[in-house]
Amino acid sequence: MTQTTRQFWVRRIVWAVLIAITGVFVIVKVNATMYVSRPALDFYRAVEAVPKDKIIVISCEWEAGTRGENGPQTEALIRHCFEQDKRFAIFGWTYPPGPTFGQQIAERLAPRYHKRYGRDWVNWGYKAGGAIFIRAWAKNIPGKIGRDIYGTPITRLPAMQGICTIRDVGLIASITPSASVPVWIRYIYGFYRTKIVYACTGVMAPEAFPYYDAHQVAGVLKGLTGAAEYETLLRYRGDAMRRMPAQSAAHAAIILLIVIGNVIYIYSRRRPGAGSPPGR
Amino acid sequence: MSLAAFAVVAYAGVQSGIFAKDLGIWIAAICTLAMYSILYRENVVFRLFEHIFIGLATGYGIYVVITQVLWPKWWTPLVEQGKWYWVFALLMGTMFYTVYSKRLSWMNRLAVGIFMGMSAGLGVVGFITELVPQLSYSFKPLWTSTRPYIEVNNVVFFVTLIAVMSYFFFSFEQRNPVVKGSARLGRWLLMVAFGAIFGNTVMGRMSLLIDRLEFLLRQWLQVFGRQ
Helix, strand or coil: CCHHHHHHHHHHHHHHHHHHHHHHHHHCCCCCCCCCCHHHHHHHHHHHCCCCCCEEEEEECCCHHHHHHHHHHHHHHHHHHHHCCCCEEEEECCCCCHHHHHHHHHHHHHHHHCCCECCCEEEEEECCCHHHHHHHHHHCHHHHHCECCCCCEHHHCHHHCCCCCHHHEEEEEEEECCCCHHHHHHHHHHHHCCCEEEEECCCCHHHHHHHHHCCCCCEEEEHHHHHHHHHHHCCCCCHHHHHHHHHHHHHHHHHHHHHHHHHHHHHHHHCCCCCCCCCC | CHHHHHHHHHHHHHHCCCECCCHHHHHHHHHHHHHHHHHCCCCHHHHHHHHHHHHHHHHHHHHHHHHHHHHHHHHHHHHHCCCHHHHHHHHHHHHHHHHHCCCCHHHHHHHHHHHHHHHHHHHHHHHHHHHHHHHHHCCCCCCCCCCHHHHHHHHHHHHHHHHHHHHCCCCCCCCCHHHHHHHHHHHHHHHHHHHHHHHHHHHHHHHHHHHHHHHHHHHHEHHHCCC
């Protein structure tokens, strides 16, 4: 067997092992216990603190590619809003499918909490224009949004009563895998001090913490772990909590594979007559 | 031949209740498996589905631009509401394409210049409202005598900040042993940060894999119980 063929098969075996371990923990039900971190607790408290006369903007800035992380985050947040009778608006300005995914989640959860579209929540849909749109939107929400996803003028919807400017928004929840939260911070928090919470993917988490540290975002949900922490706070076992054992098993498998790989690497270097290790 | 075998297995699976009956779930499952087939090796099925996705995304992008931007924001005000001045938006947009003509390319520079100025203005606002608060919050108390764990955090933060910033002193040679040592520590701390970022990336990618596996094993392959 040549070096290239061996490498080819070793890589595939590693992937197969990872998929098999993760798959087993997806099938087998294991009860996970979550420790709730301070940023997730602050996220939860920021939602709780929104007064009844204000609306929560759930900015669904994600699409199918990160559904595995942003989906459970959105679901936990919408569940919390329904439980606490908080009005909310689903909105998106980065990825067009985002508000559609948010709407699907809200419609699935609504019957359980006896909630109705238009009265308890509204969907503004996707709006193009980026930072310039956000600047204009803050000053005139009904004027810039116009109609909801079903073509109804938003001023006719009970959920939008009394909502005119950013002063009527109690919280902005940015759920996104992209670097769109700086736009909220620059043009909304920076000017109006409207509270922002940030639900990011695991990849983006290290970039989220400088904002949290500087109090520019009130709370952070970090990937699937953040969603599981939020579910713990809601005393509910949803998608995120169910997936955490598989996540932990996959991490343990990766650590083990790294250790095995390094032991083999050191052994192959120490072997008499061994040349440069592969990949060097 | 393999396609026929797949169809037979699929039909038998649906009839016996092993696979889902929903067509949408089947399409999603086939797409997922086709994309994951790259894990074995480059193949025709992966290529086909990759091109389908690219085509769909492009088509969807064009649809969104027409229905969300051009039609409601430009065409309707211009034609239906009689706001004639929106014609200047068309002129400005057309100026970008003058780059292809040597004689008219100055118009392109004009349009690009306007947008660069606008971006720079927004950038200045961004610096003040985004980065200045972060700078001010980097001044943390190192001694409060009330909450020791916060002090430890602040000391770690302070040491990391100074060490990493000293690593980025590239304007002069780092001969001073204090600066040199601090820069070396900064380099190590950066490595730790990169490790943390990579760990988070792995965590994120595994979450996406779990989502797909859960879909395949629980929704498509219903033998393991529907969600």
